[in-house]
Amino acid sequence: MTKKLYSLFLDAAATQTKLLAILIDPDVFSIEGTAKFLQEIPTNTTHLFVGGSTVEEGKTAMVVAALKEASNLPIVLFPGDVSQIDEQADGILFLSLLSGRNPEYLIGQHVRAVPILRVSNLEVLPTAYLLIDGGKSSAVARVTGTDAMLPTDVQLIVDTAKAGELLGAKLIYLEAGSGAATPVSESIIRSVKEEVEIPLLVGGGIRTLSQLQQAYSAGADMVIMGTVFEEQFKQVETDK
Numbered sequence: 251m252t253k254k255l256y257s258l259f260l261d262a263a264a265t266q267t268k269l270l271a272i273l274i275d276p277d278v279f280s281i282e283g284t285a286k287f288l289q290e291i292p293t294n295t296t297h298l299f300v301g302g303s304t305v306e307e308g309k310t311a312m313v314v315a316a317l318k319e320a321s322n323l324p325i326v327l328f329p330g331d332v333s334q335i336d337e338q339a340d341g342i343l344f345l346s347l348l349s350g351r352n353p354e355y356l357i358g359q360h361v362r363a364v365p366i367l368r369v370s371n372l373e374v375l376p377t378a379y380l381l382i383d384g385g386k387s388s389a390v391a392r393v394t395g396t397d398a399m400l401p402t403d404v405q406l407i408v409d410t411a412k413a414g415e416l417l418g419a420k421l422i423y424l425e426a427g428s429g430a431a432t433p434v435s436e437s438i439i440r441s442v443k444e445e446v447e448i449p450l451l452v453g454g455g456i457r458t459l460s461q462l463q464q465a466y467s468a469g470a471d472m473v474i475m476g477t478v479f480e481e482q483f484k485q486v487e488t489d490k
Contacts, residue, residue, distance in 0.1 A: 255324060255341045255373045256420055259449045262296075263471045270295050270462075273328060273453065273476030274317070275302040275428070276309035284316040291479055299474060300339065301328030303389035303428075314338045327372070330393060332362045341373035343423070348414050349380040350396025377421040377451075378414025380407060382438065384430025384455050391427070398427065401434075404441050411442045422446055426454030429477045433461055436468040443469030 253261075262269050272291045280287070298321065300314055310327070314336050317325055327342040329335060335342060344363075347355040367374060381390050383398040391398050399407055411422045422442065424434045433455035443450050452465045453474030465473050 263449045268466045269472035271297040271299045271474045273299040273474050276305045276313040277302055279313050281316045284320045288321050298323050298325045299328040301334050303330040303393040305334050310334045311336045332359050335366050337370055341375055343377045344374050345377050345379040347379050348410050349399045350394055352394050352396050355394045376419045377423050378419035379423045381425050382434050384426030385432040386430055388427025408441050408445050412445050415446045415448055421449050423451040430455030436464055439468035439470055
């Protein structure tokens with residue numbers, strides 16, 4: 251890539267060019283079907299995110315390698331823990347779970363990652379990560395032992411996102427959780443966007459073109475989708 255990942259985020263935000271990332275969970279991804287899967291995702295996909303709340307050791311590296319061979323899209327790690335860091339990717343979301351108060355996911359995992367990242371060429375993207383209740387129990391909440399923020403606590407969500415920016419985060423990620431029944435609301439997205447000056451990422455429960463456009467219109471610079479394409483691809487494979 252001729253430009254650093256973060257520069258591309260900033261350029262897109264400045265020009266209001268909307269980004270779309272497809273999130274791939276290594277634990278449910280079929281490596282044999284990589285090429286077919288990539289054919290099925292939207293043509294306007296700009297990034298591939300790889301990661302999950304819990305991933306069997308070694309699977310992340312296998313998936314990243316397969317994606318690298320089949321696609322020129324930037325691959326960004328979305329790790330649930332330090333074991334999912336893989337040098338083959340282009341970058342990593344260095345996620346600090348600001349919506350929770352578990353020190354392991356506020357700073358603990360980050361400290362453990364330093365010996366790996368110190369000698370890595372991965373572009374590190376410090377990201378303030380906020381889990382918003384999407385109406386369904388999420389793997390993030392379960393694994394991290396934290397509660398999602400209530401969608402009615404809009405000001406608290408805004409203040410938490412702003413705190414992340416003031417702490418030095420380069421990205422804000424509002425997450426309703428994988429397979430959420432309800433995506434992050436337009437009012438939350440709009441309120442956070444009005445407060446922060448760094449790129450805003452939104453994911454969880456976005457399944458339709460209408461929901462995608464609503465998130466963009468409310469102010470999301472990037473939308474992350476995943477579950478809907480996993481389910482579609484599984485159905486296609488089942489119907490063969």
